[in-house]
Amino acid sequence: MKKNTATLQLSKEEMRAYGYQVVDAVVEHFETQNEKLPVAKASRAEMDHLFLEEAPENATDAKQVLDFVLKEVVTQSTIVSHPKAFSFVPGPSNYISAMADTLATGFNIFSGGWAASPAAAELEVVTLNWLLKIFGFPVKKGGGIFTSGGSLANLTAIVTARRIKCGDDFSNAAIYLSDQAHSSNIKAIRILGFRKEQIRIIPTNTEFKFSINKLKNAIAKDRLEGLKPFCLIATAGTTNTGTVDPLTEIAAICKKENIWFHIDGAYGGAAILSKDGKKMLKGIEKADSLTVDPHKWFYQPYEMGCLLVRNIAHLKGTFTETPEYLKDVEGNKSEINFYDHGIQLTRRFRALKFYMSIKTFGLKEFREAITYNIKLAEEVEDCLRTSPYWEVISPATLAVVNFRYNPISHKLNEKQLDELNQYISEKVVATQEALLVTTILHGQTVLRMCLINPRTTMDDIKETFKLCNEIAKTHKLIQ
């Protein structure tokens, strides 16, 4: 047979030159990102014009493809690590973890089972133990798994809750979450095939927290109607306002009612590393399962979510399968196969970036960065309160603050304020200088800042407010 030359390989020199160019581009990005415009804007037609083509049958020079990608692809994305990327949940990231991801991909480490990669499995155990300890979960009995993100961690938790509390019959099972719970939870519930009548969305109070009274009523009524309350999802740091549900009270209800207590701490969980955050998150240690999302406020690049559980037997009991083709690699009990803890068999080596960045910077630097973020949001709140143009709608909570433009010189009604603030957001985004979008709180259109970037300064905020003021003055309601 003719020797195969289709090996998808480059020469050593070509690989080096290519790799150096990639690293140079990433370093340049880290060095200059603060000065770039954070917002990417391009229409489908423009993108089609640039990229749309048939899969090429023949080769193109590697450098040419890379140059094209560096020029046209990576430049056409919102810089979520930019100090003025205030919206959604930004992704501040860090260089060590970006390089760790490059290593994990470069070596293509299979992080599914012990037999294939004992060091990868061990580092996942070690880093999960760090997190278990940080969140006050039992380290010996507890455990967890790294996932692609918070959505997958929430899905993994709800499947586990259902398996443990309901077994195979969940036809009359009921699940509880608040109207401020993240949409990924509802998505997960839908994926799992629950009917609408099995899902209870409990209204929140004026502070956007789970209404305990309404929750108790709902559980009691469901029991009277023959339903089986099996899982409750509380949020530790809601996406809209950073609010933490009354975790200790909810934990007591779940215990009394034999309901699985899941906490979605995807956004706010990391705040436990700061003194104030730890106080606010009191009760988080009582959950049966907890989602945290290292690719948010633990400053990791995408994709990295995490599910922690109080009792690892619950994850194993839900996800372990023993097909004949894996029997030779099962190993002994102490050798952990993460494919038995979750949905994926083949998994990338996510633990590496968490391990390398925490080792390199030390937890102390993470604590200081998170504390800075919380204080910065509080300073922003103060600045808004003392301004004649702005009003605070939801106070700084775990680095999130919501506000609106409402100048004391103009007596505007609710409808006008909604219109004006929507206008400000759209025009700010159109300048590409800051990513500042709206959300809706109690029916009001408000501007929201999520301040988890440790490189964001008060100057960045003041420049953004100045821009907003200038834009507001161009609206007919203000002229």
Ligand SMILES: Cc1ncc(COP(=O)(O)O)c(C=O)c1O
């Ligand atoms: C509270 C909360 N839960 C879950 C998620 C979903 O996480 P991911 O986007 O990593 O899937 C988010 C995302 O913003 C979130 O804020």
